[in-house]
Amino acid sequence: MIEELRIADLGVIGAARVELGPGLTVLTGETGAGKTMVLTALNLLLGGKADPATVRTGSTGASVDGRVLLAPDHPAVVRALDAGGELDDDGSLVLARTVGAGTDGGSGRSRAFVGGRSVPQAVLAELAEQLVTVHGQADQARLRSAAHQRAALDEFAGPAHQETLERYRDAWTRRARVRGELDELVARAQDRAREAELLRLGLAEVERVDPQPGEDVDLAAESQRLAHVEDLRVAAAGAHTALAAEPDEVGGATNATALVEHARRALEGAGAHDAVLGALAGRVAEAGYLLADVAAELSAYVDDLQADPRRLEVVHQRRAELATLTRSYGPDVAAVLAWAQDAGDRLLALDGRDQRIDELRVERGELDAQVHALADEIAATRREAAERLAAAVEAELGGLAMPGARVEIVVERLAEPGPSGGDDVEMLLVPHAGAPARPLAKGASGGELSRVMLALEVSLATAPGARALRPGTFVFDEVDAGVGGRAAVEVGRRLAELATDAQVIVVTHLAQVAAFAHRHLVVTKSHADGSDLVTASDVRAVEGEDRVRELARMLSGQDDSAAARTHAAELLAQSGVGR
Structure with missing residues (x-):
C-alpha cells in the first residue's frame, strides 16, 4: 500500500503531501488544479519517463518521495534489498525520484532512489510491476488491441496457464533458433x-x-x-x-x-x-x-x-x-604443411555440417511436436477461461448500469502458432439485448469502453489466484470518462467494492464516483505573486460539510447551491460510506 506522496516543484505543485490509505481514495478538484501532476508524480515514482518540461518554472529541479508499506517477504521488498536499499525503522520502503530542469545550469537528468540507495530507473519500473496497476484513458485505447485482450484472458486463466505459456514461449523461441540455423545451413549447402x-x-x-x-x-x-x-x-x-x-x-x-x-x-x-x-x-x-x-x-x-x-x-x-x-x-614447405593441417580440420567441420543438419532436423521435429502440443493445451485453457471471463464481465456490466450487455470472447486457431500461442483472441461487445456483437475496437463508445475496462479489471482482480499475481494498489485516471447518471453511481459502487481487498486510487470529475470514497482528497490552487501554485495546504482531505460542499461543486459548479448540497448529501447517504 502507498501510504503517502511528497511532491516538490512539479508542474503547478510547489510543495504538497498527499496522504493515502487503504480502501478507495479519490482526488478531485477544478480543471487544471493539479490532479494530473499528482499522477505524474506517481508515474515518476514508478519508473516512468522523466520530462524536464514538467519541472516548475523557476525551479532547478523537481522531486517526488513515496512511502510504501509492504509485508517483509513481498517481492518488491526482496528486489529493493537486492538493489542495496534499506527499510525504514517502521518497515516501510521509501522510493524517490528527482528531475533536473535542464535550464539555468540544471542538467535535466533524472535520478532514482530505493530505500536510500541510488539505483537505475529500471529498478523502479521493476518494483512498479509488483506494486501498482495503473489505468487511464490510454489503457482504454489499449483494450481495443488484440494483444491486450489476449493478455487479459491469459491473466484471468490463472497461474497454471501462465506456467504453460512460459514453457510454450521457451519451446517456440528454441524452435525459431533451430529453424534459423537449419535454414542457413541448408541454404549454404552448395557453397560448403x-x-x-x-x-x-x-x-x-x-x-x-x-x-x-x-x-x-x-x-x-x-x-x-x-x-x-x-x-x-x-x-x-x-x-x-x-x-x-x-x-x-x-x-x-x-x-x-x-x-x-x-x-x-x-x-x-x-x-x-x-x-x-x-x-x-x-x-x-x-x-x-x-x-x-x-x-x-x-x-x-x-x-x-x-x-x-x-x-x-x-x-x-x-x-x-x-x-x-x-x-x-604457401611460400614454403612449412606453410604448405600448415595449410594441409588447417584444411583437414576445416574439411572435418564441413563434413560435420551435414551431420548437424540431420541433428537439427530431428530437433526441429521434436520442437514442432512440443510447440503444437503446448499450443493445443493453451487453446483449450483459453477457451475454458474465455467462457468464465465473459460471464464474469457480463455480471459486472449488469452492476454498471449496462443490463443486457454481454461480452463474447472468441478464441480462433491460427494456421501457424506464433510467439504467444496458436490463437487469436478477440473480445466482442453486445451493448444491449438484440444488438449485434461487434469488436471492442470498433463498436464500443467511450463510456461503454470505460465500463468494460472496469468490469474486466474487477474480474481479473477477483479471479482465483489473482491476489498472488496482481499488485495490491490500483490507480484509475478518469476511468469514468463518458459515463454519467446512474452508470456513474454504479462505477463508484464497483470501485468501492474493489477497494475492500485492495488500495484503489481514483482521479475523478464525477460526484457520483467520489461519494463512494473512503478518503476524499481535494486539490486546489493558490494565487501567489500572480501565478498558480499548489502549496502544502492545498491538498487536503475533506470530511463532513467540507465534503458535501466539494461534491456540490462537482455536481453544479457551485458549492453554495442548496439543491446541489442536498443532492450531494443524498449521494453520500446512498453510498453507505458516510461523511
Whole structure:
C-alpha cells in the first residue's frame, strides 16, 4: 500500500503531501488544479519517463518521495534489498525520484532512489510491476488491441496457464533458433560442397607430393652443392694443402700445421722460465689441434665430393614438385604443411555440417511436436477461461448500469502458432439485448469502453489466484470518462467494492464516483505573486460539510447551491460510506 506522496516543484505543485490509505481514495478538484501532476508524480515514482518540461518554472529541479508499506517477504521488498536499499525503522520502503530542469545550469537528468540507495530507473519500473496497476484513458485505447485482450484472458486463466505459456514461449523461441540455423545451413549447402571439394583436391595433391618438414631448404642446399662441385673440390683441396700437405706438395714451403707446431715447441721451451709464455704455448697447442681437425675434415670432404649429374636431375625434379605446392598453398614447405593441417580440420567441420543438419532436423521435429502440443493445451485453457471471463464481465456490466450487455470472447486457431500461442483472441461487445456483437475496437463508445475496462479489471482482480499475481494498489485516471447518471453511481459502487481487498486510487470529475470514497482528497490552487501554485495546504482531505460542499461543486459548479448540497448529501447517504 502507498501510504503517502511528497511532491516538490512539479508542474503547478510547489510543495504538497498527499496522504493515502487503504480502501478507495479519490482526488478531485477544478480543471487544471493539479490532479494530473499528482499522477505524474506517481508515474515518476514508478519508473516512468522523466520530462524536464514538467519541472516548475523557476525551479532547478523537481522531486517526488513515496512511502510504501509492504509485508517483509513481498517481492518488491526482496528486489529493493537486492538493489542495496534499506527499510525504514517502521518497515516501510521509501522510493524517490528527482528531475533536473535542464535550464539555468540544471542538467535535466533524472535520478532514482530505493530505500536510500541510488539505483537505475529500471529498478523502479521493476518494483512498479509488483506494486501498482495503473489505468487511464490510454489503457482504454489499449483494450481495443488484440494483444491486450489476449493478455487479459491469459491473466484471468490463472497461474497454471501462465506456467504453460512460459514453457510454450521457451519451446517456440528454441524452435525459431533451430529453424534459423537449419535454414542457413541448408541454404549454404552448395557453397560448403564446393569448398569441401576444393579442399579434398588440395589435400590429395599435398598427399601425392608428400613434402617433408625442411625438405625444400635441404634440397636447395644440395642443388647448390651439386651444381658447383668442381669449385668446391678445388677450394677444399687447396685449403687442405695449406693446412696439412707435405713440404714438397707446396713447393718446399712449410704448411700451417707444421708452423703452428714449431711455434708451440718454441714457447714450451721458454715457458719454463715465464708463466705468460707457458699460457700462450697452451693456446697455440689448441690452435694446432683445431687445424688438424679441420684438415682431416677437409680431406674427408674431398674424398666424398663427387660429381653426380643424375642426382642433380633428381633434386631439380623434386624441387619442381615442391614448387607446384608452394605456388598454391604457401611460400614454403612449412606453410604448405600448415595449410594441409588447417584444411583437414576445416574439411572435418564441413563434413560435420551435414551431420548437424540431420541433428537439427530431428530437433526441429521434436520442437514442432512440443510447440503444437503446448499450443493445443493453451487453446483449450483459453477457451475454458474465455467462457468464465465473459460471464464474469457480463455480471459486472449488469452492476454498471449496462443490463443486457454481454461480452463474447472468441478464441480462433491460427494456421501457424506464433510467439504467444496458436490463437487469436478477440473480445466482442453486445451493448444491449438484440444488438449485434461487434469488436471492442470498433463498436464500443467511450463510456461503454470505460465500463468494460472496469468490469474486466474487477474480474481479473477477483479471479482465483489473482491476489498472488496482481499488485495490491490500483490507480484509475478518469476511468469514468463518458459515463454519467446512474452508470456513474454504479462505477463508484464497483470501485468501492474493489477497494475492500485492495488500495484503489481514483482521479475523478464525477460526484457520483467520489461519494463512494473512503478518503476524499481535494486539490486546489493558490494565487501567489500572480501565478498558480499548489502549496502544502492545498491538498487536503475533506470530511463532513467540507465534503458535501466539494461534491456540490462537482455536481453544479457551485458549492453554495442548496439543491446541489442536498443532492450531494443524498449521494453520500446512498453510498453507505458516510461523511
